[in-house]
Amino acid sequence: MTTNPTVKSLLFNTRLLYLIKYQEVLGHLDRPDADLQKLDQSFQTLFAHWGNPKFWTENIPWIAGKTSDLILQVDKVNPRECSAFKTAATTLLQHLKEDLLKDALQRVVSTDTSMWNLRMLNALRKTSQQVDARVALFNNQGEDLDNNTEFQDLKEHQQGLMATYRNLLKTNAVEADETKVKNIKKRGIRLEAEIVLTEFFNKHKKLSAYINKQVSAVGLIPHFAEVPSEENQKSITALSLALIKMDQQIGTLAKAGKDFTKEADFASLSTDQLSLQNTFRKALYCNTITATTSDTNTLEQIASSLANVNDLSGIKTKYVALNDLMRNHIAIIG
Secondary structure (H helix, E strand, O other), X not given: OOHHHHHHHHHHHHHHHHHHHHHHHHHOOOOOOHHHHHHHHHHHHHHHHXXXXXXXXXXXXXXXXXXXXXXXXXXXXXXXXXXXXXXXXXXXXXXXXXXXXXXXXXXXXXXXXXXXXXXXXXXXXXXXXXXXXXXXXXXXXXXXXHXXXXXXXXXXHHHHHHHHHHHHHHOOOOOOOHHHHXXXXXXXXXXXXXXXXXXXXXXXXXXXXXXHHHHOOOOOOOOOOOXXXXXXXXXXXXXXXXXXHHHHHHHHHXXXXXXXXXXXXXXXXXXXXXXXXXXXXXXXXXXOOOOOHHHHHHHHHHHHHHHHXXXXXXXXXXXXXXXXXXXXXXXXXX
C-alpha cells in the first residue's frame, strides 16, 4: 500500500482538528496573544505546502499512531488553557516539520525566488502601503480606526495571511503569475480609493479572502462554494476524530507486536476507506448529502470504542462499520 494517500488523509484530519481547537482557544481569549498568532502562522505556512505537487513526488513514511497521538493531545486541551494549547500544538508542529515531513519540505523549499513571486512580493508591499494610506485618511477624518475593534480584527487577520503568503512566495512553495499579481494590484488601488468606510471594510475582507485562497492547501483541502450545514459539519469533525483514533489504535497495537498494516485484509479495507472518505467528505461539505444526528453519534461511538479493540478482527469490524456508513450515504447520490 502506498503511503501518500494514507498520509494525506492523516494530514487532512490533523489539520481540521487543529483548526477547530485553535478557534475554540481564540474564543476564550480576553486579549490577543502574539505567540499564539505566530504559532498559527507557522501552521498555516506548513498547511499551504501540502498543496504543492512537488511535496508528494516521493512517498512519505507513515508511522501509524505517532502523529495521531500528538493531535489527540491537542484535541484534549481545555480551550480556556491557552498555554497548554500552545505547548501541545508546538510539539505537534515540531513533529510534522522535523520528523514526518522533513524530506518533503526540503523538496519544495528553494532559495532563489522566482520572477513572478518577486513581483507578487512587491505587489503585496505596495498594497499594504495603500491600505495604510487609506487608514491614515480615515483617521484624519475622525474615524479613529486605530481604536476600532472590528477593523483591528480585520487588520490582524490580514497581517497574518500576508506573513504566511510572503514566506511561501520567498521559497517558491506557491507560485504567483501575471494574473494573480494584477489581481492584487487592482485590489490595492480599489482599497486606496475607497471613501466609504463600510465598503473599505468589505474590500479589506475580500483581499484577505483572496490571499487565503492562495495559501490554502489546494488539492488537499478543496474550496467549496457552499458552507456545510451544522449537522454536516459535526459529522465531518466526528469522521476526522474517528479516523485519527483509528490510526492511533493501529499504532498502539503495532507497538505491542500486532502490526496489521501489511495484512491483505487491512490493505484492502484501508484502500477502500480512503476512496470512500474523500467522496463522503466532499458530499458533506457541499451539502449534497444530509448527515443526521444519528450519523454523527455513530461516528463518535466508533471513535470512542476503538480503545477497546486489540486484534485484527476488531479493527476490521470498525473499518467495515465506518465504510458501510459512508458507502450507504454515497449510494443515495450515486
